[in-house]
Amino acid sequence: MFENLNNLIVVLCRTISTRQLYFGEHPKVASLTAEFLSQLKLFCEEHKMEKLFIGIIEGNLVFEGRNLVGPSIVGKQFIRFADKLHCGGFSFAHQTSEEEFKALLNLTSELNKPVENLKEGRELLVSRDIFNIEIAHHYLGSSGPVSRDQQSAWQGQDTGDFLHSPTLIYQALFDSVAQAHGDVMRGNDIDIDNTKSVSEYMLHFTQTHFSDMMQHVHYPDYDSYTVGHSVRVAALAVYLAHSFNWSKEVLLNIGTAGLLHDVGKSRIPEEILYKPGKLNKEEFSVMMAHSQMGAEILMGQKNTTHLDVAAAWGHHIRHDGSGYPSQPKWAIRHPITSLLQICDAFEALTAARPYKPVLTPHMAFAIMLKDKGGFNPALLASFIATVGIYPPGNLVKLSDGTKGLVIRVGTKIDRPTVKIMTTPTGEDIPPDDQYQVDLNTPEHQSLAVSKMLHLEG
Numbered sequence: 171m172f173e174n175l176n177n178l179i180v181v182l183c184r185t186i187s188t189r190q191l192y193f194g195e196h197p198k199v200a201s202l203t204a205e206f207l208s209q210l211k212l213f214c215e216e217h218k219m220e221k222l223f224i225g226i227i228e229g230n231l232v233f234e235g236r237n238l239v240g241p242s243i244v245g246k247q248f249i250r251f252a253d254k255l256h257c258g259g260f261s262f263a264h265q266t267s268e269e270e271f272k273a274l275l276n277l278t279s280e281l282n283k284p285v286e287n288l289k290e291g292r293e294l295l296v297s298r299d300i301f302n303i304e305i306a307h308h309y310l311g312s313s314g315p316v317s318r319d320q321q322s323a324w325q326g327q328d329t330g331d332f333l334h335s336p337t338l339i340y341q342a343l344f345d346s347v348a349q350a351h352g353d354v355m356r357g358n359d360i361d362i363d364n365t366k367s368v369s370e371y372m373l374h375f376t377q378t379h380f381s382d383m384m385q386h387v388h389y390p391d392y393d394s395y396t397v398g399h400s401v402r403v404a405a406l407a408v409y410l411a412h413s414f415n416w417s418k419e420v421l422l423n424i425g426t427a428g429l430l431h432d433v434g435k436s437r438i439p440e441e442i443l444y445k446p447g448k449l450n451k452e453e454f455s456v457m458m459a460h461s462q463m464g465a466e467i468l469m470g471q472k473n474t475t476h477l478d479v480a481a482a483w484g485h486h487i488r489h490d491g492s493g494y495p496s497q498p499k500w501a502i503r504h505p506i507t508s509l510l511q512i513c514d515a516f517e518a519l520t521a522a523r524p525y526k527p528v529l530t531p532h533m534a535f536a537i538m539l540k541d542k543g544g545f546n547p548a549l550l551a552s553f554i555a556t557v558g559i560y561p562p563g564n565l566v567k568l569s570d571g572t573k574g575l576v577i578r579v580g581t582k583i584d585r586p587t588v589k590i591m592t593t594p595t596g597e598d599i600p601p602d603d604q605y606q607v608d609l610n611t612p613e614h615q616s617l618a619v620s621k622m623l624h625l626e627g
Contacts, residue, residue, distance in 0.1 A: 175233060178213055179224070179241040179248075180341045181206045186247050187345045189275040190352030191397070203271055214264035223306070225259035226252050232259075240338035243371065246364055247278070247349050254284040255291035258308030266302040273298040282356060339375045342368045343401045347429050351397065351436040354467055360433070362426075362473040369404070369425030373418070376408050381577045381589075384563025396435055396443065399517055404428025406513040406557070411506075413556045420506075427481035428510055434464025434482060458494045461486050480507045485514045490543030508546040512538075512553050515545070530622055532559050558583040565623040568607070569616075570594050573623060577606060584619065585609035 185202035192199055214222060225232040229249055230242045242249070252260065277298060285291045291305055346368040350360045384405060407428045411421055435443055438460050442453045449457060464482030468474045484507040487493040491501075519534035529537070535554055538545055558579035560566055566586075567573050571594030577587045587608045592598055607614055 174209075174213055174216075176238065176241055176338065178206070178209045178222075179231065179238065180244060180337060181209055183241070183245045183248050183345055184341055185275065186251070186278050187348035187352075189279050190247065190348055190355075194272055194276050194279075199272075199275065203268060203275070207266060207268060207271060210262055210266065211264050219264065221261045221263045223259060223261045225306070227258070227308075240342075243368070244338055244341040244345050246361070247345060247352075251278045251281070252305070254281050255294070255305050256285060256288045257291055257305035259306040261304040261306060263302035263304075270300045270302055273300050274303055279352075279356075282358070336375070336379065339371060340401065343372055343404070343429065344397055347397045347400045350430060350433055354433060354436040360430075360467075360471050362471055362478075365429055366422065366426050366473075369408075369422050369429060372405060372425050373408055373412075373421050376405055377412060380405070380409050381562035381575060384561065396432060399521065400429050400432050402517050402521070403431065403510065403513045406517065407510050410509060410513065410553055410556050413552070423475055423477050424506060424510070427475070427477045427506070428513070430464075430468065430478055431481040431485050431510060431514070432460065432464065433467055434460035434462070437463050437467075458486070462495045477504070477506060480504055481510050485511050487511070488544050489546050492543070505546070505549065508549055509553075512545050512550055516553070516557075530559075531557065531561055535559070555579075555583060558586055560584070560586045560619050560622065562586070566619045567621040567623055569618045569620045571596075574604075574607070580608065580610040582610060586619070588619075 181202060185199065185206050188196075188202055189199050210222060214220070223233075224238075226249055231238040231245055231249070252258070274295075277294070277300075281294075285294060288305065288307060295301075295303065295305065346361075346365045350365060353360050384402070404425050405428075408421055408425045411424050416424075438457060442449065442456055445453065461483055465479050468479045468482055483495065484497075484503060487495070487497060487503065487507075488511075489503075489508065491497065491499065515538060516531075516534055519529045519537060520531055522528050538550060556579065558576075560576050560579075562576050562578055564576045565573065566576055566588060568588065568590075572590050573592040573596075574588040574590040577589050580586050587606055587610075589604055589606050590599065591604055607617065609615075609617055609619070
């Protein structure tokens with residue numbers, strides 16, 4: 171039950187995040203809206219419920235007395251919206267209409283100032299013709315607000331292990347980047363502390379489940395690539411930095427800087443940012459301004475670090491000092507900015523974009539190595555050795571016909587460890603029976619990767 175509920179709330183939170191970035195009738199918003207309403211109806215039918223009620227206590231989502239740990243972390247924008255309505259939870263009736271849910275989504279984007287009280291919040295929903303989505307009072311005990319001990323009993327036990335759910339981790343990362351971009355577009359302050367906390371979850375997860383993380387970060391929808399790009403750059407940067415045995419504090423700062431490095435794009439017009447073809451000279455000039463604007467935005471925020479600003483400013487400055495924005499010759503680049511620049515370029519080359527074909531990692535490395543003066547040579551060499559020709563998270567086909575997921579890079583960059591997921595004839599292997607093959611070991615010398623599969627679409 172709780173796995174289905176977690177998935178439902180992830181879709182809800184993803185829809186709210188996406189609405190912060192795009193207009194209400196955008197195809198991506200419409201698609202997620204349909205998915206949420208379908209899952210809501212199915213969940214209510216399966217559990218014989220007229221309504222699904224999600225409570226909120228001190229920033230935590232709760233359901234039937236249980237604290238929903240993962241959804242509470244990925245649902246920050248949902249929780250912030252509840253605070254603006256002075257409510258303690260939302261009730262979604264199984265017959266909630268598309269029009270009502272879209273009206274609620276519009277409200278999440280348009281409501282900048284909190285209402286005065288719950289009554290005003292309820293009147294606001296009714297004024298938008300929202301009748302099947304209701305807001306509730308804050309949870310109260312028999313004699314007023316619950317005590318901390320009572321609240322612990324109400325929240326119950328944690329449901330699931332958030333740190334082992336790549337879906338929830340990715341949604342938390344996506345939500346934090348989308349929230350930052352949306353806040354900038356609306357003229358609000360960025361919640362830097364939330365971004366840092368999400369960066370910490372990413373740090374814990376990438377240390378042990380990097381392949382799962384990268385499998386979820388591939389994005390086929392072009393409209394999400396600005397946000398997805400920042401998530402993948404951050405994950406790559408943390409993964410590389412972790413191989414250097416840098417301190418946890420440095421890794422957290424790198425993750426946060428990676429998530430925020432493209433925040434300046436929130437001020438680039440959509441017709442340029444998502445243009446399906448190549449930008450002309452004038453359009454590219456506008457696009458180049460995102461680096462400086464991002465640095466200026468972050469300089470005006472509380473709790474940012476020098477690295478946050480430097481990453482936004484310098485991720486398009488080349489190792490030889492060229493690129494953009496222009497900088498004085500005496501300026502010295504921080505090595506972490508150079509690291510993020512490499513991750514940014516690699517992600518851009520290997521990702522699906524509307525204006526270019528997907529490149530394999532091998533092709534991307536060839537381009538980057540030929541670009542003399544483009545990248546810090548030592549860091550680029552370390553990046554290639556750490557990520558490999560077949561990076562973790564990619565699906566591959568082996569020479570014997572089996573298919574699997576790359577788990578980690580081997581001592582030879584073209585011979586990774588692969589979790590085998592199908593038989594040579596293409597039949598799926600049950601998860602409990604899947605096994606790992608280390609192509610570096612003598613017993614598997616006859617095997618090799620023959621093809622990367624995620625590129626086939």
